[in-house]
Amino acid sequence: MNEARKANQTAMVAEKKKMEAPAESRGISKQKWLEERKKKVGKILDANGLDMSKAYMLDTQDAAESKYKKWEKDPAPYGWDVFNPKTLYNAYKKRTKNIDVDLDEYNKLKEADPEFYREASSLQYGKAPKVSEDRIEKMVKELNNREEKRKSFSRRRKFHEEKDIDSINDRNEHFNKKIERAFGKYTLEIKNNLERGTALPD
């Protein structure tokens, strides 16, 4: 009976904690700041009799200009440049969101290990702690996830039906695409001359 009461109590506390926002670990959380800003904007809009959808009317010209500037995106990298250091870093950052930070386990590990903040040359390097099965499972699942995403990396290009056929085969077509990419800009003039039938006297 007592145990049931205790269990109820803990469940209640947990739910209450979930209801209210978690304690701010560092400074003001982004959510809270966004909510406050929304409220302020809402107040000013009401004062002017505007709707939430017309929130842009409140921007000054400078603010609007900076917003437009943000919308102008840099050209997306193509070819091998897709794997430039910046994008690789962003990919790593995205993956770190999958990490569940378990602070209790972390603190337990901290107690257990005297050399928790180890230097680069520490001799503890090879000695890894026992890893629980579910962690390994999670890691494997994440890797499989990544592989799925990788499969959908290249997009299928449009098939232009109106283009001239210059191949007898699918392999031939693929080859023609490759050499067009490599030599296209140099042979353009020659090709035009051939189409016309005569070369231009330039």
Add this chain to the structure above:
Amino acid sequence: MAESDPTLGYLTRKDTEVKLPRPTRVKNKTPAPIQITAEQILREARERQEAEIRPPKQKITDSTELADYRLRKRKEYEDLIRRVRWNIGVWVKYAQWEESQKDFNRARSVWERALEVDYRNHTLWLKYAEMEMKNKFINHARNVWDRAVSLLPRIDQLWYKYIHMEEMLGNIAGARQIFERWMSWTPDQQGWLSYIKFELRYNEIDRARGIYERFVLCHPRVSAWIKFAKFEMKNGEVARARAVYEQAVQKLADDEEAEILFVAFAEFEERCKETERARCIYKFALDHIPKGRAEDLYRKFVAFEKQYGDREGIEDAIVGKRRFQYEDEVRKNPLNYDSWFDYIRLEESVGNKARTREVYERAIANVPPAEEKRYWQRYIYLWINYALYEELDAQDMERTRDVYRYVSFH
């Protein structure tokens, strides 16, 4: 007779001569009524393509068939890699096929052979480690990662993935050690920032601070210092943030991006409601930075004064800006009297006598080059304005007389 033809051996000349049909004479040289184009030929060829011949799909029923299949595939792959040793794609396919057959020892040996061919190829390392990780061979994976990271320390991707693996497995101390190893190679900003983010994920603020200090030593750039200061602000440590800014200003006052630093510093002081300090910073910055780059700084300063300053401060700021513009103009064109006039008007509106006089004197010093009337016309107007100014605004009769005397003398 046969030996006299050493090239022909046992054959005679009669056997080896080539008999071509006699070329007929072309009778009709007009074009044929139906012409064909190259495109038509290609289209026809395409249409008449037969389907690709594929070997039939076979189901493997027992272990001998499986062994046969594997033997065949292995032979195929080995032939391929013998033919083109440097084609990493084939090596990868081979290794991944062995992985799919669940023969990990063979797969590992293939990977190692591939690494012998080209150990500098980071994709090989990545795929090798991924194979070990996916099949739950954690210590094998660690071994591979360690080798990769020792051989190719400047490829960040390897470090990222190694650390990510350790963090996913919950081996935080190990991840930390790897980070430390990486930092001893002084990677670029993103490496340091990922280390700091890692520490902050576990709320280790003091360690993060230590790392930030090393970071700004390693990358002494304005953006690094500003990031450090913003980190302190985020934790609410105002005194520390101020100390950081001050250190930054000390070290980087002559940097080419110093104005960004000053602007950030001043904004920080504004946020702390320390307007006097902010003003001092702006003034110091304006003195320090050459005029060419101070544009943005001026704008911010004017905006700041409009918010917090009193009328005099605002006017001073605005006037200062205009003053710079005019200085620029008159430096470029000392004989352009229009700009001189504008400058003088500005100074008069401010009402600072010493400065006005100074500007007048400088203006008069620019005597026109030739004895032509039109140059001298405007020049004379300068003198007249000067005399009037002295008479009316400064109420200084003595000086007025001096001016008139000087003019009449010339």
